[in-house]
Amino acid sequence: MRLTVLVSGTLVILMTLCSSYEQLLACFVVYGMTDGAFASSMNISVLSTLSIKQKSQGIGFFHLCLSIMFVAGPPFGGFLADLFGSYNPAFYVAGSVQILAAGILFLTHCTKHGDTIAVTGIQAEIIDKKITVLTLKYTENTHGLTLK
Numbered sequence: 799m800r801l802t803v804l805v806s807g808t809l810v811i812l813m814t815l816c817s818s819y820e821q822l823l824a825c826f827v828v829y830g831m832t833d834g835a836f837a838s839s840m841n842i843s844v845l846s847t848l849s850i851k852q853k854s855q856g857i858g859f860f861h862l863c864l865s866i867m868f869v870a871g872p873p874f875g876g877f878l879a880d881l882f883g884s885y886n887p888a889f890y891v892a893g894s895v896q897i898l899a900a901g902i903l904f905l906t907h908c909t910k911h912g913d914t915i916a917v918t919g920i921q922a923e924i925i926d927k928k929i930t931v932l933t934l935k936y937t938e939n940t941h942g943l944t945l946k
Contacts, residue, residue, distance in 0.1 A: 807896025
């Protein structure tokens with residue numbers, strides 16, 4: 799996912815350098831593949847990082863943020879085009895934002911956190927080869943508490 803965002807942002811900037819239809823077509827084919835790969839993996843990433851109770855709110859908030867960007871992006875690009883007399887700055891800003899986002903994703907990948915595992919209903923975290931219990935999942939029934 800990080801690589802697709804980086805390639806996508808780079809291609810947005812490189813589109814301003816295209817001087818023929820074939821070059822622009824090649825940029826759009828690769829851009830379409832990277833954008834599709836990113837878009838299809840984002841829902842999975844959002845849903846896999848949240849708990850069951852947070853999934854509906856998380857996916858709703860994610861789509862809210864996307865819709866704000868889809869609504870605000872074109873007018874902002876038009877404003878930049880009017881301000882500078884060319885659409886090139888709008889492409890430079892859009893590509894730079896994507897490259898910045900890729901950089902943030904690469905930084906979060908470089909930071910090392912403890913691995914989380916599930917052991918018979920106990921969620922544990924491995925830190926320095928020691929297991930620390932984080933949460934204990936249970937259900938309440940007529941016979942008392944049982945582990946899930």
